[in-house]
Amino acid sequence: MSESTLREDICRYGRSLFERGLTPGSSGNISLRLDDGGWLVTPTNASLGFLDPARIARLDAAGTLLSGDKPTKEIPLHTALYESRTEARAIVHLHSTHSVAVSMLPEIDPRAVLPPMTPYYLMRTGGTALVPYYRPGDPAVADAIRGLAGRYGSVLLANHGPVVAGESLEGAVFATEELEETAKLYLLLRNLNPRYLSPAQVTDLVDHFGLTLPEHDHGHG
Numbered sequence: 212m213s214e215s216t217l218r219e220d221i222c223r224y225g226r227s228l229f230e231r232g233l234t235p236g237s238s239g240n241i242s243l244r245l246d247d248g249g250w251l252v253t254p255t256n257a258s259l260g261f262l263d264p265a266r267i268a269r270l271d272a273a274g275t276l277l278s279g280d281k282p283t284k285e286i287p288l289h290t291a292l293y294e295s296r297t298e299a300r301a302i303v304h305l306h307s308t309h310s311v312a313v314s315m316l317p318e319i320d321p322r323a324v325l326p327p328m329t330p331y332y333l334m335r336t337g338g339t340a341l342v343p344y345y346r347p348g349d350p351a352v353a354d355a356i357r358g359l360a361g362r363y364g365s366v367l368l369a370n371h372g373p374v375v376a377g378e379s380l381e382g383a384v385f386a387t388e389e390l391e392e393t394a395k396l397y398l399l400l401r402n403l404n405p406r407y408l409s410p411a412q413v414t415d416l417v418d419h420f421g422l423t424l425p426e427h428d429h430g431h432g
């Protein structure tokens with residue numbers, strides 16, 4: 212895919228996420244890893260709803276800005292996840308309401324933020340880890356993401372929002388949407404004693420679709 216197509220794709224998905232209220236104001240950012248090891252990154256203080264393809268930051272493999280606007284200040288979130296998920300080609304970070312809400316609930320298991328509610332949540336995200344709250348810009352958050360040792364492509368920053376990797380931009384966007392919708396379902400059903408997928412149903416998904424779920428070996432298996 213040409214770089215200009217990828218730039219258009221970032222703007223198209225960004226606008227779609229913004230227009231559906233999945234990240235407000237100038238929050239949220241998107242990055243893509245290119246074949247030469249460099250990146251396309253959305254600019255700092257830019258709304259995902261109004262991106263200009265020509266102004267997206269183009270970085271080389273060392274992270275030096277080659278063209279476009281200054282990249283988002285949240286770039287350490289992206290680089291930390293790329294380092295630990297070598298197959299990742301795209302990362303989406305949003306301040307999406309339901310995911311942020313779930314990140315503050317007392318019962319959340321940091322190794323499995325949401326229970327196995329739907330097959331597509333497990334298939335698209337592979338499970339989500341919770342990273343504790345850090346002040347925006349604190350380099351320790353990148354260390355916390357690296358500390359997950361690549362077991363999670365979907366990470367929820369407490370009191371902040373999700374950071375989700377994918378093997379394509381579409382994959383990262385779809386996984387982020389699936390996390391947000393599942394967080395919404397969780398909030399709708401909280402305290403209503405819902406029936407989640409059983410351990411046997413999760414095992415069937417793992418076997419049938421070849422899923423790698425970090426928490427499948429302990430707890431659910």
Ligand SMILES: [Zn+2]
Nearest residue numbers: 239285371372
């Ligand atoms: Zn953020």
